[in-house]
Amino acid sequence: MDSVYKAEGGSKAKLRNSLGALKTYPSVPIIVSLIIAFSSFSPYFLTAGNAESILAANSVVMIAAIGMTLVFLTGGIDLSISTVISASAVVAGTVMASTGSIALGSAAAVGVGLGFGLLNGFLIGYCGLTPFITTMGTQLIARGLAFVISQGIAVKGTPYALLDFGFYTLWGIPGVMLICIAILIVSIVGLSQTTWGRELMLFGSSRDSARYTGINTKKIELSVYMISGVLAGIAGMISIANLGNAIPGVGDTLLLIIIGGVVLGGTSMNGGEGSITRTILGVGILAILTNGLNLMGIPFYDQLIIQGILIFVGNGLAMKLSSNKR
Amino acid sequence: MDRFKQTFSSKKWLAIALATLALGIALSLVSTAFLTFSNIQSVLVQASVTAIMAVGMTFIILTGGIDISMGAILFFTSSLFAKIMVETGSYSMAFTAAIGCACLLGAVNGLLVVRFKIIPLITTLATYTMYRGMAIHLTGAQNIPVPREMGFLGNGKLMGIPVPILLLAIVFVLGLYLLNKTRFGLYVKAIGNSEQSARETNLPVNWVTILVYVIGGLTTGIAALILLARVGGLQSGIGIGIEFTVIAAVVLGGTKLSGGSGTIVGSVIGAVFLVLIDNGLNLLNASPYIYDIVKGVVLLAAVIIDKVSFERQAKHLLEQKALRIKSTSGVA
Amino acid sequence: MSKVLGSIVAIAMLASSTLSFAKDITIGLSVDQLFESRVGVTDAIKAEAAKQGYKLIEVVADGDAQTQNSQIQSLVTQEVDAILVCAVDQNTIERALIGAKRAGIPVVAYDRALPDSRAVDAFVGPDSISDGLAAGQHMVDQLKGLSGDIVVLELLGALNDQNGIDRSKGFNDALKQLPNVEIVAMPTDWDSARALAATQNAFQANPDIKAVFAATDTQIPSIETVLTDIDKMKSVGEEGHVVVTGVNGSNDGYEATRKGFADGIVVMDLALTGQTAVHLATALINGEKVEMTNVIPGSFYTSENIESNKATIWGAK
Known part of the structure; x- marks a missing residue:
């Protein structure tokens, strides 16, 4: 069977393949051009220090974006991701402040994320509620929780070991990014190589066909929201390592960045179209853009305008190119 | 009796109306300050801003779309108005520019949605970011006061009724008429039910879509001026985030996010309901952070109840159908 | 040579x-x-x-x-x-x-x-505790003569902002001088629209509020709106006037005080703060030792003297 596909070997096929890859990942030339442009504007752009700071800062967004990608692939949305990050961070911070144990803190963070994920997944998957409103509701609850527990102030008392981890780098890559990469690998493999992953994509493209083929659609929906919640919990822990404290409002501004990154990468909110690799590129573009614009000294309100245009153009481009592919 | 029940339960805003009533009763039992004329009036005035925007948002959601840039439109409109006021002192210029701009921003949203076929959520996410950046660019993050007399728009009374409530009433009536008594309204609902069929039956889908976003912009512009008048001037970040409250109001009011089904009455009551929650929590001197939790729980409860009653209604209808088939086949 | x-x-x-x-x-x-x-x-x-x-x-x-x-x-x-x-x-x-x-x-x-x-290495900024204290002190002076229970509304800033917390602390410290006072505190997150709603609701629940403290004077126009709504808009010196003080120094606060609606505001010295920040940086770059804490308390102006001091008020236009 394989030989039929392998028959077309040689350089011509390879070129066609790589051009095809470009179509699937239109973001790559965008990133390359951005990097070239920014490095010509600022001598600091292509430095190790700069790269390190980009990686560390975006690990939180990236981890959450993975969860959001999975949710998008089922045609849903998770508006609560941002505040669940905050709530997990706050709970973990409080636990660590009284027990001094990073392990317990991490368990608490994941627990909170899982809890909200279960709630979302149950309401959306089993009760059939609309994702938008449901996660809007849980977003508010998570936010309230974060602020009630912390009384609005940053939770102090983070164990020194965690703070030091925030500085840790291996071959120039921040430790927090290494965790992010590990999660990325697991999720990419999980999505593309497992039955679950394939069922997910099928469910996203057509709910009815998925049901007819006997896939337990309720379980799939429950699972993506659960994963999204757990990832939000992990992201919450990472934010503590990055910032030194658990901030009750840490996630508030992240929602639009997360959605923007996933959308820019070219994952459709209608479901069935997209991938985690695309999200990596999308988040990457936004991160590089913000960093570069900062180095160029562009005032932040103009940055907002540029971001908005880019999100729109990027998504449109990605959608158009991938629909052309079919 | 059944007939009565049927007409009543077909009113999509019944649920939120009952919920609001129940909440009102509960609050009046808990706090003596609640059931006074001035408090009720104050609740309505407070709700006017989101309620007016909710009318516009209803049109958009009825077509199956959404606009999360409304808060940014409000912010930009307020910024523009304040800036023109302070530089020219001309009310007519400032008002026309503000309302005109609000409609324009709405039109841009509509045009982008129609032309590029990118889903409204993403489109308005992008425009939200852009409009916000433009607004801050315009004013340099300065607070700009508006003249005293402007306060009339927010605090004044005409024939004993507070101006914001009057404006809400006007927008409400116009909205009702537009939705229920014109062909435009029919088209709006048709598009929401199925854009495909609407196109196939040659409805002017594109025009209607653009127009609903313009309506959204227009209502936002009006709301912006009221809010501006009430807080005394342009304050940093004014209006940012308000679109989620507006969307919640519309959904609580019984309008479906998928489009095609909903009422303006429900959206307005929904806006009042949300303010009631705030009002109640304030009167009870509740801890500031409980607010979010309460609103979130209420939102979830409302959606669940709505879903349950929908399922029950659907089941009821199916049973009735089955009964009818049974009876007719029995006779035959 | x-x-x-x-x-x-x-x-x-x-x-x-x-x-x-x-x-x-x-x-x-x-x-x-x-x-x-x-x-x-x-x-x-x-x-x-x-x-x-x-x-x-x-x-x-x-x-x-x-x-x-x-x-x-x-x-x-x-x-x-x-x-x-x-x-x-x-x-x-x-x-x-x-x-x-x-x-x-x-x-x-x-x-x-x-x-x-x-x-x-160094800090320069307002002395928010003393700012709150100054505003509170003036309020106490105005309310001292009143008998019976006094209800005061305090509009809080963002609860995670140290300046807001400190202003509140200073204010509350000053109010301890009054034996029979009840402070109703409402959070506003520095947002004027929320301040508006909070003030409205506070007056609903306690129609007899005698004084309002705004952690930022940009919220004073909202207070004005509410008092006009419920017909309690009386200037300084008039019978039934509700005492209003605030901290900041914006144009809103300046105008309100100048016109006699607000009793007084604490004006932060932003220019000096900015200059000092740069001077501290210069000194540190040159390797000199500097004071760790450099607080700059604000100045309290009342409706009487605020106009003559317009030049020092950063917000006054």
């Missing part, structure tokens, strides 16, 4: 080295968020930096702690000579600041103190 020549050369060298020294200095300015009073300070900083011939790189975090972290790291990467920072949340940016310290870049915190930080 050669001596004169020598000194001329020396002076010229000194002048040119100072010139080139000044040309080489870049200050990194990390702003938490852009709003009126913040812009006041940053404008003062920019003016002073320009005067000194420094280059300035400004980054705005738009209220996001993570963004501020990466922005500060970016400043470190760009090898600035000093960093002036107003933290989004005083506990959040420690990691980035330690990075700056390791790179040998002095850090000056302005407006928000970072008491637990291991990396901050």
Whole structure:
């Protein structure tokens, strides 16, 4: 069977393949051009220090974006991701402040994320509620929780070991990014190589066909929201390592960045179209853009305008190119 | 009796109306300050801003779309108005520019949605970011006061009724008429039910879509001026985030996010309901952070109840159908 | 002759080295968020930096702690000579600041103190406790004669903002002088629309509120709106006047006090704060020792003397 596909070997096929890859990942030339442009504007752009700071800062967004990608692939949305990050961070911070144990803190963070994920997944998957409103509701609850527990102030008392981890780098890559990469690998493999992953994509493209083929659609929906919640919990822990404290409002501004990154990468909110690799590129573009614009000294309100245009153009481009592919 | 029940339960805003009533009763039992004329009036005035925007948002959601840039439109409109006021002192210029701009921003949203076929959520996410950046660019993050007399728009009374409530009433009536008594309204609902069929039956889908976003912009512009008048001037970040409250109001009011089904009455009551929650929590001197939790729980409860009653209604209808088939086949 | 020549050369060298020294200095300015009073300070900083011939790189975090972290790291990467920072949340940016310290870049915190930080070399900012105290003290003086229970409304700022917390603390300390006072505190998150709603509801529940303290005077117009609504809009000195004081120094506060609606406001000295921040940075760059804490208390003005002091009020237009 394989030989039929392998028959077309040689350089011509390879070129066609790589051009095809470009179509699937239109973001790559965008990133390359951005990097070239920014490095010509600022001598600091292509430095190790700069790269390190980009990686560390975006690990939180990236981890959450993975969860959001999975949710998008089922045609849903998770508006609560941002505040669940905050709530997990706050709970973990409080636990660590009284027990001094990073392990317990991490368990608490994941627990909170899982809890909200279960709630979302149950309401959306089993009760059939609309994702938008449901996660809007849980977003508010998570936010309230974060602020009630912390009384609005940053939770102090983070164990020194965690703070030091925030500085840790291996071959120039921040430790927090290494965790992010590990999660990325697991999720990419999980999505593309497992039955679950394939069922997910099928469910996203057509709910009815998925049901007819006997896939337990309720379980799939429950699972993506659960994963999204757990990832939000992990992201919450990472934010503590990055910032030194658990901030009750840490996630508030992240929602639009997360959605923007996933959308820019070219994952459709209608479901069935997209991938985690695309999200990596999308988040990457936004991160590089913000960093570069900062180095160029562009005032932040103009940055907002540029971001908005880019999100729109990027998504449109990605959608158009991938629909052309079919 | 059944007939009565049927007409009543077909009113999509019944649920939120009952919920609001129940909440009102509960609050009046808990706090003596609640059931006074001035408090009720104050609740309505407070709700006017989101309620007016909710009318516009209803049109958009009825077509199956959404606009999360409304808060940014409000912010930009307020910024523009304040800036023109302070530089020219001309009310007519400032008002026309503000309302005109609000409609324009709405039109841009509509045009982008129609032309590029990118889903409204993403489109308005992008425009939200852009409009916000433009607004801050315009004013340099300065607070700009508006003249005293402007306060009339927010605090004044005409024939004993507070101006914001009057404006809400006007927008409400116009909205009702537009939705229920014109062909435009029919088209709006048709598009929401199925854009495909609407196109196939040659409805002017594109025009209607653009127009609903313009309506959204227009209502936002009006709301912006009221809010501006009430807080005394342009304050940093004014209006940012308000679109989620507006969307919640519309959904609580019984309008479906998928489009095609909903009422303006429900959206307005929904806006009042949300303010009631705030009002109640304030009167009870509740801890500031409980607010979010309460609103979130209420939102979830409302959606669940709505879903349950929908399922029950659907089941009821199916049973009735089955009964009818049974009876007719029995006779035959 | 050669001596004169020598000194001329020396002076010229000194002048040119100072010139080139000044040309080489870049200050990194990390702003938490852009709003009126913040812009006041940053404008003062920019003016002073320009005067000194420094280059300035400004980054705005738009209220996001993570963004501020990466922005500060970016400043470190760009090898600035000093960093002036107003933290989004005083506990959040420690990691980035330690990075700056390791790179040998002095850090000056302005407006928000970072008491637990291991990396901050100096702080300049308002003395929010004394500001709140001053506003409270004036209120106490106005209410002293009243008998019976007095209800006072306090509009709180954001609950995670140390300045808001401190203003509240100072205010409450002052009010302890009144034996029969009840303070109703409502959070506003620095948002005028919320202040409006909170004031409205507070007056509903307690129609007999005798005084209102606004943690930021930009909320005073909202208070005006509510009092007009319920027909309690009386100027200073009139019968039934509700005492209003606030802290900040914006145009809203200035106008309200000037017209006699508000009893008085505490005006922060933003210009001095900005200048001092740059001076501290200069001193630290030159390796001099500086005072760790440099607080600049505000000045309290009443409707009587506020107009004559207009020039010192940053917000007054």
